[in-house]
Amino acid sequence: MQNNFKLKIIKSLSYDPWYNLALEEKLFYEVSDNEILLYLWQNKNTVVIGRNQNPWRECRYNELEKDGGKLARRLSGGGAVYHDLGNLNFTFIMKKNFFSIDRQLQVIINAVNKLGIKSEFSGRNDIVTDEKKFSGNAFYYDGDRCYHHGTLLVSADMTKLAKYLKVSKEKIQSKGIKSVKSRVINLKDINPMLTIEKLSDALEESFTEIYDCNISERIEKNADTDINEINNIYEKYSSWEWRYGQTPKFQIEFYKRFHFGDIELLLNLKNSYVNEVVVYSDAMDSSLVLDIKKSLHGIKFTNEDIINKLETLKEKYDNDIIMEIQKWIMEKKL
Template sequence: MPNNTFDTKIICSSSNDPWYNLSLEEHLFSNVNKNQFILYLWQNDNTIVLGRNQNPWKECKCKSFEKDNGKIARRLSGGGAVFHDLGNLNFTFIMDKNLHNLNTQLKVVLNAVRYLGIETEFSGRNDILANNKKFSGNAFYEDDFSYYHHGTILINSNIDKLTKYLKVSKEKISSKGINSVSSRVINLKTLNPDISVHSMKISLIKSFIEIYGGGGNPSVEYVNEKILPLEKLYKKYSSWEWIYGETPRFDINFVNRFTWGEIDLNLKLNNGLIDSAVIYSDAIDSKLIKNIASNLSALPFKIIEIEKNLNSIKDEKNIEIIDDIINFLKTKLSF
């Protein structure tokens, strides 16, 4: 990829507060310049981060985790819940949308880990594997002008805590051909005892500069709450409304797991119309899930009307998801 035609920045958060780090991520995303590419590195301590459309009560043991001084946070992107501690390093590529290239972005991570003596591969919809086990989950978010791709890197994380507090459905586990979460994930330190969070950070920066830096040497900027407070965004990310949201009573509930993720569809009915719809999902496309839910509201509770409406938002990017949901609902609704 030509890498002399755009501006690069490397930003590291020196905070371990998930609500601040997600605020900073959104701030960088909202303010990325044209032809700019940012590598953002950050760590959260004792945190569960939910995907944008997930139900916290279903995904983790909320009360016991918070009682043990854990923090629960929700990100903008889709995908599943993850556990973060100081043995895990998070990366975010934030860019002008025109610069997005998944293969090149993944190459930064893959090369960085290979520099530390471990062979890696990208697998499925959002995982990076070493020794056939997951050490990095990835998720994505975009608007009209900007794009971000972020992920975890398990280096020396507490796997016992991960399995203790996260609830993973049996369907999701069986779809991966495994019998437990702990058998699916791996710390890189298990494969190379010399790896540390610091050495991983240095290796990522090196790989990023080689691929995107154009032979230059971008400086690393350290940011925290004192340098850039971000009060408004912090208030949002730390709020009950953002993390938990409303959980109204629903009349209808449909749940199914597809190859691209799980759908937990909840409908409230009034006089034969769908009064409100909420969809919990670990699907990668967080905006599509919100769009589907909003399109169901005020529709007659009839499969022919639902099918017609969902087909109206179908395009080449979401055709599999829309068709799968329609076909699933046809098995549940005969009117």
Template sequence: MSHQSLKTQIVISDVFDPWHNLALEEFLLNKVEKNQIILYLWQNQNTVVIGRNQNPWKECRCTALEEDGGKLARRLSGGGAVFHDLGNLNFTFIMDRDLYDLHKQLQVILEGVKSLGIEAEFTGRNDLTVDGKKFSGNAFYFEKDKAYHHGTVLVHVDGEKVGKYLQVSKEKMAAKGVESVQSRITNLCNYVPDLTVSQMKEKLSQSFQGLYGECSDPLLIKDTDVNLKSLYEKYASWEWRYGKTPQFDLVLETRFPWGGIELGLRLNKGCITESTIYSDAMNAALIQEISDCFLGKPFNGEELALVLDAVKVQAEDQLVIEDIKSWLKDKVKDI
């Protein structure tokens, strides 16, 4: 696709409130046009952002965060919990779905970082690393005709706060074979000591235009738009961030290579009346669909496996379905 036909835009937020910034992200997703790609750059002050299907109480020391004046936020995309402060730069690529190209999007970040003389590379499921340590994690959200891919660039994040507010489950630590969150991540200022977030923004803006074509001056969007206000209210609401934590009759949990899963069920006369799945799996919509398809079904491993067979998935998500099926068949026998 030629640069001529592509519409590019850079949007920069000058607000450090995560609820505003996530509202703006969804606002831009709603507005993105056919054949357009937007690079949105933003920062949050003292924030824990959890994935769409995560249980906040398990991921974050919520009380400590709020007592220190921090904020808990929940994004639309799947994946795990992250800590943001002003030493971290967030980027979001928002685009017409036909333009989605993960390799090219990550190339923007890699080239921006490499232009500072840092030997960064792409590793694992969706991480960018230097010397095997992660400085950028990524997550994704898809709609029928549009999508976004967002992530972090750790410039000089306060590592102690990462450990203070994030709770990493024992299973996750065992699965990753690590001691702590801090030991796996690194700040780019460890490689370029006087690096600032402003310089990083500049580098990403340049590499974005190098790969996607020139665009006019970055937009600053003010929060006077009524649609943005209602999105802000959603992201700030208790309901969206914490949701109801129902009393379950039964909770089953396990961890797969693609993510952890905690299934909470209410049962009545052997049938499932309420089903909630907490997970850091990447495909947030799939997890929601799996949870919904259990409603009204008998609590029986074979029956639940049959229900899962009916869920239509892309090839790459077939593994998720197969893993959950065999786990449930196995688990439900023992109960």
């Protein structure tokens, strides 16, 4: 039976996170109806935070930038990750009718198995071996377009990973771990012969096996020649506004760790009405966080008004998640 899709592999030759994320977005909005893309890329000395995360809470950005590193913010939700040249990043890009998280994960797991390492998907977004994480995954959707991207730790500098990433005590306690270093592992620790090139080759082989289709096209992209094509997107990813955002002094600050991620709610009031809202979160669903922010702006600062506004989100999101947030607000007794 002939497949009704084409497989394409795109590899970035740049180590600039702002270029690589801009290219990812360009590929996302240009993917054809019959294409399934596997985009492979690497960043040099970078911390990448989720769409709705607080950079000051997640990253020791002063140390990162002093060491010549870069802070980047992606489109998807989820938590902060450290990238260096001992890490390989992957992105599956396609239209909704082909999107299958299980199938995409199987490409990764199958590739790692080929290299003599048993692995499995764990929790909300991790791939682990022997209960230690070597891959974090995140997802983004816009209309009928979807992407699934993640990290693959091969020989990353764990000292720098621990140096630049700040993990809240609540998150560590919820996972029952001692430190960020204790819960991650490099694949090279298991297979000392492993290289980025060997992993990349295994991914390509697994990609064709899982989708039972040959690669129709391989493309290499270089920032030196392609930057003009994505200049406007690059400017967004490299801008202070996108990476850090505006952080005025807030009168009210709430924080809680939920099973689906943390939420930090920052509010300013004028005449008892909410006139400024910022919501930070590592929740996987980035649109939920944006909708919470929109729903609270301009309302009266009372338990009842906030609860009622959040109630309207139940039509779009998991009722249990909204109810947990409502219960949290009620406990504040505003």
